[in-house]
Amino acid sequence: MANEKPVPRGRRRHHGDNRITIGDVAKEAGVAPITVSRALNTPDKVSAKLRERVDQAVARLGYVPNLIAGGLASAGTRVIPVVVPSLSILTFIEVVHGIQQTLENAGYQVLLGSTDFDLDREATLVDSVLGYSPSGVILTGLRHHDRTVRRLQAWGRPVIEIMELGTSCIDMNVGIDNRRAGACMARHLLDRGYRRIAFLGVGMTRDYRAQQRYEGHREELAAAGVESDLLFASEAPSSYSAGRQVFLEAMEARPDLEAIHFANDNLAAGALLEANRRGIRVPEDIAMGSYLGLSLGEHLTPRLTTVSVPRFEMGVEAAKLLLECLEGRSPSRPRIDIGYRLTVREST
Template identity: 65%
Template sequence: MDKTDSRSRKRHRGQGRVTLADVAKAAGVAPITVSRALNSPDRVSPKVRARVEEAVEALGYVPNLIAGGLAAAGTKVIPVIVPSLSILTFIEVIHAIGQRLESAGYQMLLASTDWDLDREADLVDTVLGYSPSGVILTGLRHRPRVVSRLKGWGRPVVEIMEYGESVIDMNVGVDGDSLGRAMATHLMARGYRRIAFVGSNLDRDYRGRQRMQGHQSALEQAGFDASWVLEYAEPASYAVGAQALKEVMAMSPRPDALHCSNDILAAGALLEANRQGVAVPGEVAIGGYLGLSIAEHLTPRLTTLAVPRAEMGTQAAELLLARLAGGDPERPRRDIGFTLVEGDST
């Protein structure tokens, strides 16, 4: 990127929407050529199309899908982009966000990435075209064009679920490494030594992989074998947890404790242990993560790491609303924390 491009990006950051005319100037073509390159790319030469695409990327241009003053002012819509709309983890956060936004006169627009960062990038392009007042999205890992566009967009952005140093704007979440370490440390303190981590969909659920890495680091630092891992490609379900328990009980030697990457897997393993007559925690201990309500209704009660998901959603909405009101929110980066809820399964 040359100095002119850098100055253009700085000029537009926080000062409203980059226009089609801005793109045309940066690309050295007429506005109508930019329009053709974006809407009918076969009507322009590859060389011109490449120049336009380079200018679009450099400036963070998002096409206006809403005309006139409404687009300039921003609509009363807040897109919330999450990996899944079927997992209770996200449903509770979404519900809290929606309640707080609606109380302030805003409407939530939901979108699901299906754990796909490329799909997230496409969704961001789409929702920004409708001129929302702000955006809430999941995690701190995004495609570079998502980061560059949202940083130069000039409206509030909140990243949720994961807490970290490198953020687009504002952040409310929890540290995955700390979560993994906490459960592993608890199990070691209870006397377990062959502790297996059970995870699912970890190739796409990188926050689950962060918890696994924290788990392994804690074991290694204590001098224990951290290689006990059961990893499944499919999303978390009771069936996957049950399968993990079956596989563990067939091992020789076998783990004496299971650290499941969420309560769904842990519940499936515990229910399967009950079906097989396997004593929990006598023969195998089981720990989870999330603090789902099912944990306290299982027999034995499940030990889990509880994250205040509704509070996370509320705080994310409040950060965004504070910025929309022209304020500078206190603590724009917030670690929401977690609690070890010790049941009878460990």
């Protein structure tokens, strides 16, 4: 079952000898190693009862079968899987670019996987790639299936979680505090004198990091004593058209709005372009602030105020952490807050 909140986890040593073996599974299941091998590789040759015992032992221990043989499996290949929620959103593309450039310069190859913000799909991807004995893994976020966490903890090789900062990581972590980033933009809008402020997002039931930014936004407004629960959202994928549509819905429902805090720059761009088409003045009629720091924000009219995140640098730092471990060093900073900055422009 997927974790609704990050479960307590901690760093562990990266020693191949600590990995769970087929002998460990056999002992846990109370059968011979050859029985475990048959249950995993030719399940039709063992009884359903034995298969169930072996499967339960595999799940409890987080055992990862090796799909390549001999010394290569024990040493690890020079391939690093990088699992992200989407390969069509610029946020993740820029992070992957930083990872890829750094790892390729060190002689490693990146294998990309996309989950579409689906933890079930992430678990399946992790199960698949670990069997090919990569040297390490980079995942997005701190929330995963319990099964994924157990497998990676038992695996014993470096794991980096990116995009989100927290103490309950599997191993190492590079990201930002999304709640604080949301509060940062809310505070800016309050400081500008706006009081009727809405948050606008899409897909927030799956993109929980956007939900975290909304929570930071809401807490900041509540602390200021203003209406804090103005949320307009849809389950559509993030796009200019989705931003346009939800913006129009918000303006129709609450024509008294003074400012909108968008979950990302793509949504804000769609809304700002629509406002220009309709003669809605920004920021005179409605102010717009956002999150991400995409370069397109500098080319809109008016230019977009946003909370900028160093995405390429985040990828570089994640790759550097991984390389330190692969070179046998213990990173001095296994948890890195990559930070963000408020970029104030004319839209607020």
